[in-house]
Amino acid sequence: METDKIHRWHDMGGQPAGEINREEHDFALWEKRVDALQVLTSGKGYFTVDGLRRVLEDMGEEAFETMSYYERWVQSVNQNLLEAGVYTIAELAERMEQVQARGETYGECAGAGE
Amino acid sequence: MPHDHPDHSHDADGLSPSGHPYRPDQDHKLTRWQAMEIAMRELLVEKGIVTAAEITATVEQMDRRSPADGAKVVARAWIDPDFKARLLENGTEAIREMGIEPGVLKLIAVENTPDVHNVVVCTLCSCYPRNLLGLPPDWYKQRAYRSRVVKTPRKVLAEFGLELPEKVQVRVHDSTADMRYLVVPGRPEGTDGLDEAALAGLVSRDAMIGVATARHP
Structure with a gap:
């Protein structure tokens, strides 16, 4: 959507926009877990809300338009944890492969240790 | 808490107790971002950054707030x-x-x-x-x-x-x-x-x- 060039894309106040879609969803478990990991790790000082927002804002407008809220959040929390040195990108990649190899659905793949 | 929804009906199947559709969750094909959440959560627990109990408690607190x-x-x-x-x-x-x-x-x-x-x-x-x-x-x-x-x-x-x-x-x-x-x-x-x-x-x-x-x- 065309915006003036003074504002970054996320600074939406007063910009042209369409109708408000008032449909609502309850959050899925994986989304609540993303939220919980954000609350816990930022609460323990690994990053700040500013760090969370920086990554979300740098992701750009296309990400905002094409990905869901917690799809963007999981990436931002992850990026902040990587920057804080909590785990490495190699550790993450290896674990994601293992997770994906466990099965087809979230229920099957999230099962370990629960 | 009941409220008006112009865009969907509350009597359809597949709605949560609060009358909303669920987002795709357990029964759908695992997405890349769900895999990232699982991997991140497991690494955080294994490294002792957070405990599984803390995560559960935080989700429960989220559910309690209304x-x-x-x-x-x-x-x-x-x-x-x-x-x-x-x-x-x-x-x-x-x-x-x-x-x-x-x-x-x-x-x-x-x-x-x-x-x-x-x-x-x-x-x-x-x-x-x-x-x-x-x-x-x-x-x-x-x-x-x-x-x-x-x-x-x-x-x-x-x-x-x-x-x-x-x-x-x-x-x-x-x-x-x-x-x-x-x-x-x-x-x-x-x-x-x-x-x-x-x-x-x-x-x-x-x-x-x-x-x-x-x-x-």
Whole structure:
């Protein structure tokens, strides 16, 4: 959507926009877990809300338009944890492969240790 | 808490107890982002950064929080003028007094009067008084509401079914990462005989965001 060039894309106040879609969803478990990991790790000082927002804002407008809220959040929390040195990108990649190899659905793949 | 939905019906199958469709979850094909969440969570637990119990407790706390918490604060303000004065003076301390943990964020309560109507937005992201209202509705986080409510608030409020007389001033409050707003709606007429719990039942989430008024009994 065309915006003036003074504002970054996320600074939406007063910009042209369409109708408000008032449909609502309850959050899925994986989304609540993303939220919980954000609350816990930022609460323990690994990053700040500013760090969370920086990554979300740098992701750009296309990400905002094409990905869901917690799809963007999981990436931002992850990026902040990587920057804080909590785990490495190699550790993450290896674990994601293992997770994906466990099965087809979230229920099957999230099962370990629960 | 019941509320109107123009876009979907509540009697369809596959809806949650609150009457909303679920997002795709357990039964759908694992997405890349779900895999990232699982991997991240497992690494954090293995490295001793967080415990599984903390994660579960945080999700449970999220589920417990609802607009009913905010509604209790509003009802108390309606029946107790001293509390209302404290709430408007220092929202953070006033909700702590009611046993609601305000966290690190500053809470600012704004009161609707016959002359002034308040409505809340976060134009930059999705800041929302979660400790009083639970997680925000989808529309609060979307472009259309964030962009338009600061420019044409009366039109946006009318789309929510709230037609305000011209003489009522509309104040739009833009949240920041460090503070949150709560709208204290006006107490409906004809509620003198109601107790605090019954009054709280008249206060919807949307009324505390400012896109609705309190219900009449």
